Amino acid sequence: MNLTVAEENYIKSIYKLQDGQAVVSTNAIAYDLDTKPASVTDMAKKLKEKKLIDYEKYQGISLTPEGKRIAIQIVRRHRLWECFLVDKLSFSWDEVHEIAEELEHVRSEKLINRLSEFLGNPTTDPHGDPIPDAQGKFSKNKQLVSLDKATARRLEVAGVSDQSSSLLEFLNAKGIKLGTQIDVIERYEFDNSVEIKIRNQSAFTISEQVSKNIMVKIL
Amino acid sequence: MNLTVAEENYIKSIYKLQDGQAVVSTNAIAYDLDTKPASVTDMAKKLKEKKLIDYEKYQGISLTPEGKRIAIQIVRRHRLWECFLVDKLSFSWDEVHEIAEELEHVRSEKLINRLSEFLGNPTTDPHGDPIPDAQGKFSKNKQLVSLDKATARRLEVAGVSDQSSSLLEFLNAKGIKLGTQIDVIERYEFDNSVEIKIRNQSAFTISEQVSKNIMVKIL
DNA sequence: AATATTATTTAGATTTGTCTAAATTATATT
DNA sequence: AATATAATTTAGACAAATCTAAATAATATT
Numbered sequence A, B: 001m002n003l004t005v006a007e008e009n010y011i012k013s014i015y016k017l018q019d020g021q022a023v024v025s026t027n028a029i030a031y032d033l034d035t036k037p038a039s040v041t042d043m044a045k046k047l048k049e050k051k052l053i054d055y056e057k058y059q060g061i062s063l064t065p066e067g068k069r070i071a072i073q074i075v076r077r078h079r080l081w082e083c084f085l086v087d088k089l090s091f092s093w094d095e096v097h098e099i100a101e102e103l104e105h106v107r108s109e110k111l112i113n114r115l116s117e118f119l120g121n122p123t124t125d126p127h128g129d130p131i132p133d134a135q136g137k138f139s140k141n142k143q144l145v146s147l148d149k150a151t152a153r154r155l156e157v158a159g160v161s162d163q164s165s166s167l168l169e170f171l172n173a174k175g176i177k178l179g180t181q182i183d184v185i186e187r188y189e190f191d192n193s194v195e196i197k198i199r200n201q202s203a204f205t206i207s208e209q210v211s212k213n214i215m216v217k218i219l
Numbered sequence C: 001a002a003t004a005t006t007a008t009t010t011a012g013a014t015t016t017g018t019c020t021a022a023a024t025t026a027t028a029t030t
Numbered sequence D: 001a002a003t004a005t006a007a008t009t010t011a012g013a014c015a016a017a018t019c020t021a022a023a024t025a026a027t028a029t030t
Helices: A005-018 A026-032 A037-049 A065-088 A097-103 A109-118 A165-174 A208-212 B005-018 B026-032 B037-049 B065-088 B097-103 B109-118 B165-174 B208-212
Strands: A053-055 A061-063 A154-160 A181-188 A193-198 A204-206 A214-218 B053-055 B061-063 B154-160 B181-188 B193-198 B204-206 B214-218
Touching: A005 A026, A005 A037, A005 A061, A005 A065, A026 A037, A037 A053, A061 A065, A065 A097, A065 A109, A154 A165, A165 A208, A193 A208, A208 A214, B005 B026, B005 B037, B005 B061, B005 B065, B026 B037, B037 B053, B061 B065, B065 B097, B065 B109, B154 B165, B165 B208, B193 B208, B208 B214
Parallel strands: none
Antiparallel strands: A053 A061, A154 A181, A154 A214, A181 A193, A193 A204, B053 B061, B154 B181, B154 B214, B181 B193, B193 B204
16 A cells, blocks of 8 residues: 555544544544645545545545554654654654654655664653554553543653643643653642642642643552 | 755756766656656756756756755765664665665754764765765765776775665675775776675676776775 | 534646657767 | 757646635534
8 A cells, every 4th residue: 555645644634533533524634634624525535445544425534444554553653753853863852743744754664663673662652652563553551641630649741642832842841741750739620720849849830721631640 | 945855856866967067968867767858857947946956948957056055965864864774773785775765855954963963973874975964065085986997906895886776785695895895806808897805705706887886995 | 494504525726746749959870 | 961860848638635616415503
């Protein structure tokens, strides 16, 4: 199956948006890929032709098993490159996404498997997202919860669910990174903000919007 | 200047073919890029529009200073990635070209400069070709000569001028790699073949075609 | 249920990079 | 110099990926 970069981006987007949902809407994909719904319809026909998605007019889009397999390989490539950029080239986690977005389209199984080996076969990327292995299997992770729902006092940052530069920059500025231990000081009901404290720093408050996007492990 | 992958490939090809020549022909570019002369003419108009080449109908093509600057950056990216693949991911030098051909189009100065640093700012790639620095300057190399023209007895392989898989495979099979020391046993005038010997191996003969493409340093 | 709103698709156009076939220009040969 | 051959360009077409505007279908609201 030889896919264009555009086709790979659609597959990846559908995979990301599907997550649980039965189907993904034309509009959602268009928004995610910063394109127009009409373009999504066009591409849907092509991907259906290639048997990578199930698609009936007006009925939404979902990946076929083959489409999902391909999506997972793309995710694998993306996350391994992110590891490389952070671990080997000393990029910070909030600046690797765009570059990995390009590197992920270089298709060579040998390259990716060697890269994985070189990095020590990591199972999570710098954002805490799991990296599927060459067979597409995810190592089952400890259960992660978003910070706004975690009940424990002491938590460890294990990832972020929104990878927009704005959020990553904010976390960077606050000194929150993967593995950072956080103590929850107080939760404010009226706006669901959370006061937290990082070791050796004074406490500060983060909004619900932020806490919803921080994934944590309970310690 | 935002170039497409196709445009970059044309720039790179023109740079490679120009080397000394005043201009490059439409046909030569078409052959090098495995496309048709008509397509080259089409692209020439576009690149002229962008002021990356000098081009007048029927008069051949040459890079402008800006075109050359860009070409050298592409060459830098290509060769650094080749180093990475060989030095870090244990690829052999005859299998890296195609992959580097894709990686070279990922445009991020920061990425390339960090990669260079990570590799120890190498000045030659696994084929012995010089790697320009971030400013586009080549470190002046010891003068290399092709094996068919070298007069000395003892030589060291410093590169190959043709990087086709077929040649690289041949060299690999014969145990000839970068840094290999060669003794010239005999030169046969009638077909310009050369009998050579590698330490601890029995002598064998290589054709003019091969010897022309092996670049050597005199020891 | 009728109507308004939103989502989706179709139709037709555009851009990029390519092609083939025909026309033109340059170069080589007699 | 005339003619043959080779190189190059033009003209017109195509596929991929996109777009806008209009049409249609699904969903929500009154």
